[in-house]
Amino acid sequence: MSETNSSYSGFWQQGQRRGILGWLLSTDHKRIGIMYLCCVTTMFIVGACLGLALRLELIAPGPTVMSAQTYNATFTVHGVIMIFLFIIPSIPASFGNLLMPIMIGARDVSFPKVNLISWYCYIIGAVLAILSIFTGTGAPDTGWTFYVPFSTQTTTNIDLAVMAAFMLGFSSILTGLNFLTTIHRLRAKGMTWGRLPLFVWTLYATAWVQVLATPMIGITLLLIVFERVFGAGLFDAARGGDPILYQHMFWIYSHPAVYIMILPGMGVISEVIPVFARKPLFGYWAMALSSLAIAFAGSLVWGHHMFASGMSDMAILIFSFLTFIVAIPSAIKVFNWVSTLYKGSIQLAPPMLYALSFIFLFSIGGLGGLVLGAAASDIHLTDTMFVVGHFHYVMFGGTGFAFFAALHYWLPKFFGRMYNHKRAVIAWALMFVGFNFTYMPMQVLGVMGMPRRYYDYLPQFTTLNQVSTVGSWVMALGLLVMFVNLWKGIRSGTPVGPNPWGGATLEWQIPSPPPIENFGEEDPVVTHGPYDFKGVVADEY
């Protein structure tokens, strides 16, 4: 490929329009994917800065850098941005768009225009979310869950924030239905269900959740607006409403939503591990079907967020029991990754380091999930810092690290250039150490009894809070090194050929960066599975 490298730049140069309009009006899945990638990364950096501010505030008891009201607004906006604007769209909308059509041998998604509309819905949602901070009567202060009755009574700018979440939900639905149709209808010749890369399988399961669960949050958010405008009392017990039903409806979406967040991350890990262990993935069908099982079981367990809400004991019992069922398919995945590593020829390239730390951190978070899923221990730990620690272990240690693994694994594909490996490893080490120093103390603090979302704390919690805050700085440094390294890499790194890692899936068989319609004149014909490494050699770079 070296003879074409100097002038060739794939989809970056080709297209009907030039300049900025060539991006804003493009229906090419790769360009939309890159636009999503830019947006979610920006939102991640904004959310991370807010998170750092929260940690800084908690460095000592009492007020330090912000007022109590600002603190409430900061954790709300941190949550809204990280959940709705970063994690939910992070991997499916960016890497899903970039890769899914290529991986199944299609030239684009089924509805390219709908894909673009979904990006605009995302942008409208992002703009509304940001407007809600700076306009009206102050940034929302309810937490990202918008629980009634506070959310229907607070004077802060809830309406805009709620509408932002509504638009983002719409964007997520459109992406989901587009992916489902694409995976069903546009697979290349020979791309049977048994040859789909696991990343596609997880996107498929995710897309079902997106389509079937997201509307529930849509209606719930509309009800909040209705309530705020008319004061009808739908969730007001005095007027025939039921505040706990709000929590049901909210978690009917928001619990499956955590599988929207984690499943694609698991898919990324399932792609990375076989390539760097040079072994076919262990238990392909178990991995594929466990994704569907997680998606289904995940929609049965929303009530485990509500053990302390006043729900009936019968419901607590049932939800607690059902919660443990989700552990089974999740454990299948972890065991299969580890079995894939067994006797593999492991190569500790940067994507692999992130993937391995994903398994480690996600397992810690997952085990904490069992502690919270058991009703007896949850009554004590609910609404403590333990929940915050657990949540960040699965979401940041899980999805976040999977996102970084995906960045390190696939960016060379789409930019045609390689970043500096040594700096990538340094960044990973800083982040991994900083991560554990940030969130492990939170879990301990939770067990000791420190509540979450509190502005102040008792003096005996000071040391661990300080460790956590210093850990957040180490992690931030790691993030900084990583982003600078990746940026330098895509600007001026060494050019790479089609297959720098020696992957066997379809995206590694086309040039880097891929051309506009992915494949040349001929549609690809698939003759072997996604992890069949026989005869696959990595390019030198």
Added chain:
Amino acid sequence: MSEQKHEPVPFRTFIQVWICLLILTVTTVIVSRIHLGPWNIWAALGIASLKSSLVIFFFMHLRHEMRLFKIGLLVLLVIVAIFIGVTFFDVLYR
């Protein structure tokens, strides 16, 4: 890619279905005037389900679609049943 096109459904079929729907509407109004206690709501829902299957299978051509569409509908109904059914474990036992 094999294109599947529907054969046009004759007007007569649609009109027959429409007449059934009208009859069922009248039935549901009449049934609701008879006092059956809690069975009133189940009768109403049963007739509504019947009417909606007629609309789905004939007007919306589900009869002629691939199996995928039917499985999708089944998944949808299961999910809706779960959402509403499991919530009752809370409300009924509170």
Added chain:
Amino acid sequence: MSIEHRDDTGARFGMWLFLYTEVILFSGLFLLYAMALAKFPNDFSNASHRLNIYFGTVNTLVLLTSSLSIAMAVTALQRGRTKLTLILCGTTVFLGIVFLINKYFEWSAEIGHGIYPGSHHLAEQAPGVAAFFNLYFFTLGLHGLHVVIGGTLITVVAIMTAKGKVTSERYTLLENTALYWHLVDLIWIFLFPLYYLIL
């Protein structure tokens, strides 16, 4: 350079998926309804008596008929009878407007009696009655919004048919719009007994 692979089945499947999302959207309201009905069966019965069953029944017949006409419009277009298609689309939109006018008179009467979300009159009623009417206005309002959207879509597709952009060869757009209209009808099929006929 064009990515022109037509996939009519894919387009219909996408539309069906979208309809699923609409069903889930309304299922949230059905959930609230079911829980409130289980809690206040008598209040619900009393409140339901205050709705005008004639408006409800007439609107049901109107919507069922409009569903028939849009289903026939698809057949007409498949057979290449463009003029008949346009007439049937027009009928559907007309019936949709009749539905909304009916709804307007019904709601005006209720609001005239002091029944609307957040009203003093409702606040003084039993909690179940207030819950019933809050849900009634929100659910039927959302359904009415869908009628407006559906009617607009049919109008747009009818204009495209008249201009020859939707033809007996490429009729998926009309088919999908018809699917949307049928969904509006489907939801009404459930709303009608739940709100007007509970005794």
